[in-house]
Amino acid sequence: MATFEIKNLHVTLEDGTEIVRGVDLAIDTGEVHAVMGPNGSGKSTLAYALMGHPAYTITGGEIMLDGENIAELGADERAQRGLFLAFQYPHAVPGVTVTNFLRSALNAVRKAKNGGEDDPISVAEFRKLLASAMDRLRVPREMMGRYLNEGFSGGEKKRVEILQMAMLRPRMAVLDETDSGLDIDALKIVAGGVRELVGPDMGALVITHYQRILNYIDPDHVHVFVDGRIVASGGPELAHTLEAEGYDAFIPETVAGGER
Ligand SMILES: Nc1ncnc2c1ncn2[C@@H]1O[C@H](COP(=O)(O)OP(=O)(O)OP(=O)(O)O)[C@@H](O)[C@H]1O
Numbered sequence: 001m002a003t004f005e006i007k008n009l010h011v012t013l014e015d016g017t018e019i020v021r022g023v024d025l026a027i028d029t030g031e032v033h034a035v036m037g038p039n040g041s042g043k044s045t046l047a048y049a050l051m052g053h054p055a056y057t058i059t060g061g062e063i064m065l066d067g068e069n070i071a072e073l074g075a076d077e078r079a080q081r082g083l084f085l086a087f088q089y090p091h092a093v094p095g096v097t098v099t100n101f102l103r104s105a106l107n108a109v110r111k112a113k114n115g116g117e118d119d120p121i122s123v124a125e126f127r128k129l130l131a132s133a134m135d136r137l138r139v140p141r142e143m144m145g146r147y148l149n150e151g152f153s154g155g156e157k158k159r160v161e162i163l164q165m166a167m168l169r170p171r172m173a174v175l176d177e178t179d180s181g182l183d184i185d186a187l188k189i190v191a192g193g194v195r196e197l198v199g200p201d202m203g204a205l206v207i208t209h210y211q212r213i214l215n216y217i218d219p220d221h222v223h224v225f226v227d228g229r230i231v232a233s234g235g236p237e238l239a240h241t242l243e244a245e246g247y248d249a250f251i252p253e254t255v256a257g258g259e260r
Pocket residue numbers: 013019037038039040041042043044045046055088
């Protein structure tokens with residue numbers, strides 16, 4: 001069994017509309033899977049549902065992480081088991097500095113790993129870990145004292161998401177359009193950071209609209225996501241085909257030549 005297995009997952013909105021309509025995906029540590037698909041096809045809904053966002057209801061299927069079905073667990077419990085989501089639109093958290101946020105997130109995971117007993121990281125160890133992650137991802141030191149995401153530029157938010165991932169070292173990272181809004185240098189740094197962390201202890205699901213980040217991340221598998229389902233899968237070459245030809249070939253109505 002793969003580290004992370006999504007089996008026949010169905011997700012609805014609060015009004016009952018089904019958005020994710022039967023998704024199967026298996027991702028092992030050491031692997032990067034990319035998901036590409038048109039606006040509104042349900043990619044972020046899938047990501048939110050994986051993480052346990054209360055606005056998205058899982059009506060069928062399983063989410064297996066290290067052999068355990070986590071589909072019924074709360075978002076915090078999923079995070080403690082090693083699932084991580086970098087949001088497409090990270091929210092501001094006024095009053096909480098980046099440093100304090102990272103420390104709390106890290107300590108929550110450490111507590112879970114320690115059988116529910118507090119096991120706070122020492123100040124010295126935390127500083128060292130943070131400094132090395134910040135250097136690698138080239139996040140300016142001055143950002144650490146600011147309130148999380150408040151007034152951050154689009155690219156700054158994305159970098160801090162990846163910084164969080166580097167600190168938490170999840171088993172499975174879901175990155176929802178982490179590349180959008182990044183300048184060319186930041187894109188390389190962030191993609192390099194992801195590639196560096198993917199290995200025997202971590203796998204990743206990368207949702208993106210653009211082939212460009214995949215040049216640096218080098219995915220093992222690329223999936224085409226249309227209308228709540230994975231409709232095709234292939235290697236990195238599939239991303240090039242999509243970039244050149246768009247999604248028409250994968251949208252049933254277009255193939256049939258009918259009205260959309
Ligand atoms: N909380 C919500 N309330 C109402 N509608 C929602 C909600 N979340 C998602 N939807 C709808 O579900 C559909 C899928 O949205 P989703 O954000 O998952 O698409 P996406 O594939 O991530 O698109 P994009 O590429 O633009 O990010 C859209 O029609 C969207 O309007």
